[in-house]
Amino acid sequence: MMTKKKPTISDVAKLADVSPAAVSMALSGKGRISTWTAQRINDAIDQLGYVRNNNAAALRSGKTGLIAVMMHGLERRFNLEVLQGLNAKIDCDNKVAFILIYETALDLDNRLNIALNYNVDGIIIVSPTHISKSIELRLQNQTIPFATIAFTNQLSDHNHFCVDAASVSALATQYLIDKGHIHIAFVGGNMKSYDRAEKLAGYFSTLRKNNIKDDKSLILPEGDNLQNTAEGVEKLISSHPWLTAILCYDELATKGTVTGINNRGRTVGKDNYIERDISLIALEKIDEAEYGAPSITCVDYSAFQMGWNAAHILIQKIDNHQEVITLSHPGPTLILRNSA
Numbered sequence: 001m002m003t004k005k006k007p008t009i010s011d012v013a014k015l016a017d018v019s020p021a022a023v024s025m026a027l028s029g030k031g032r033i034s035t036w037t038a039q040r041i042n043d044a045i046d047q048l049g050y051v052r053n054n055n056a057a058a059l060r061s062g063k064t065g066l067i068a069v070m071m072h073g074l075e076r077r078f079n080l081e082v083l084q085g086l087n088a089k090i091d092c093d094n095k096v097a098f099i100l101i102y103e104t105a106l107d108l109d110n111r112l113n114i115a116l117n118y119n120v121d122g123i124i125i126v127s128p129t130h131i132s133k134s135i136e137l138r139l140q141n142q143t144i145p146f147a148t149i150a151f152t153n154q155l156s157d158h159n160h161f162c163v164d165a166a167s168v169s170a171l172a173t174q175y176l177i178d179k180g181h182i183h184i185a186f187v188g189g190n191m192k193s194y195d196r197a198e199k200l201a202g203y204f205s206t207l208r209k210n211n212i213k214d215d216k217s218l219i220l221p222e223g224d225n226l227q228n229t230a231e232g233v234e235k236l237i238s239s240h241p242w243l244t245a246i247l248c249y250d251e252l253a254t255k256g257t258v259t260g261i262n263n264r265g266r267t268v269g270k271d272n273y274i275e276r277d278i279s280l281i282a283l284e285k286i287d288e289a290e291y292g293a294p295s296i297t298c299v300d301y302s303a304f305q306m307g308w309n310a311a312h313i314l315i316q317k318i319d320n321h322q323e324v325i326t327l328s329h330p331g332p333t334l335i336l337r338n339s340a
Contacts, residue, residue: 007048016044067314068098068115070108070125077251077285078163078303082126082149085307093315095121105132112138122146122314129194130160145317147310152194159313161306161329165195166202168299168332172247172281173206175334181245181272181279185218185236188229188253196249199283203247218243222253229256230263237264237278244272245279245340254282254296268339269294279340294338302330 009027013020018037025033026041033041044050067090071079083099090097098120100111108125112135115123122145125131129152139146147159169186176184186203189196200219207214220236223229233256237243246261248254261268261278269277282298290296309329 007050009050011048012041012044012050015048016040063121063318064119065095066098066118066120067095067311067318068100068111068118068120068123070111070115070123070127071099071101072127073101073103078151078301079126081285081303082307082310085304085309086124086311087307088304089308089311089315093311093319095315108135116142116144120144121318124149124310124314126150128152145314147314149306149310152198159310159317161310163195163301163306164331165198166205168283168301169199169202169247170206171202171332171334172283172299173203174210176245176247176279176281176340177206177210177212179270179279179340182212183215183218183240183243184245184247185220185240185243186247186249187220187233187236187257188222188249191221199247199249222249223256226252226256226259229253230259233257233260234264237261237266243278245281248280248282250284251282251286251290254280254286254291258291258296268296270338270340281334281340285335288337297337297340298335299332300335301332305330 009020009023013023016023016037018041022033022037023041026038069083069086071083074080074083087097098115098118100114102108102111108131112123123139124147125135126149128150130150131148147161149161151163152165173184184203184207186200189199204214218236218240220229220232223232229252233246237260246257248257257280258268261280267275267277268280269275270279271277272279280296282296284298285300285303286296286298288295306329
């Protein structure tokens with residue numbers, strides 16, 4: 001029994017009545033061909049059942065079109081939005097995101113081994129903190145383009161994108177001060193977290209800039225769970241009855257704070273004088289429908305744009321071998337709702 005001959009680029013070109021070069025451009029996404037020509041090529045591919053030999057294409061170009069994206073979990077909304085931005089740009093450039101999830105430093109090492117074995121063209125690491133020097137040196141020695149996205153700031157010779165946590169809390173604190181608040185608490189965050197330290201720095205510096213004395217007793221670290229955080233907030237309100245506003249480190253702290261305020265018979269809102277509402281701002285993005293009424297005012301880090309920018313710079317390095325030093329990134333913005 002004769003084996004059916006696999007169709008080639010030349011066969012596709014002949015059926016579509018175009019040159020083999022035009023078919024190659026359509027397959028690679030490079031070069032300029034008309035929509036009409038591209039449609040004829042696609043129709044010919046479907047009719048013949050042509051399957052591109054990616055291994056051969058990779059050998060010719062020296063590239064696989066794969067970009068490894070190392071994600072430290074997908075629980076945080078920030079990570080999901082970063083991934084959406086990365087995917088949007090990677091898809092736009094006709095490349096493929098090779099997504100690998102890790103939890104520990106050992107996981108990250110193992111995922112790097114997998115990515116390198118697949119000969120990826122570049123690597124993007126999304127991490128809650130800066131990557132270790134050993135990982136950075138390893139990637140440098142491999143001479144593979146890479147970028148990092150993290151929740152904390154870090155000095156690096158390579159492309160690093162991060163949340164300016166101090167600016168996040170400074171923005172929210174200044175907004176509350178402009179609304180007349182002077183007794184503002186800060187709830188949540190692990191005491192060993194560098195990101196929390198940065199947010200507290202922005203909070204304290206903004207208070208001092210406005211000649212408001214900072215009060216360490218208004219700082220409440222995260223509890224072991226939502227109930228512990230709620231109980232901590234109840235005690236905070238009891239010992240500071242003049243409290244009018246609270247900054248919440250993250251979504252977990254926000255949930256615990258709302259529960260604690262309600263348990264004390266107080267409400268979340270803007271009316272701090274007649275109804276004695278307590279204003280609340282979450283220091284990370286929260287969906288409007290997440291808490292019902294009132295909707296929570298929060299800070300948007302522009303995580304989607306951060307992911308898009310990181311992918312853009314990495315792809316430029318992969319395709320053009322150009323080192324792009326800076327790319328404008330929007331700073332944090334307030335999403336104003338009914339809680340403050």
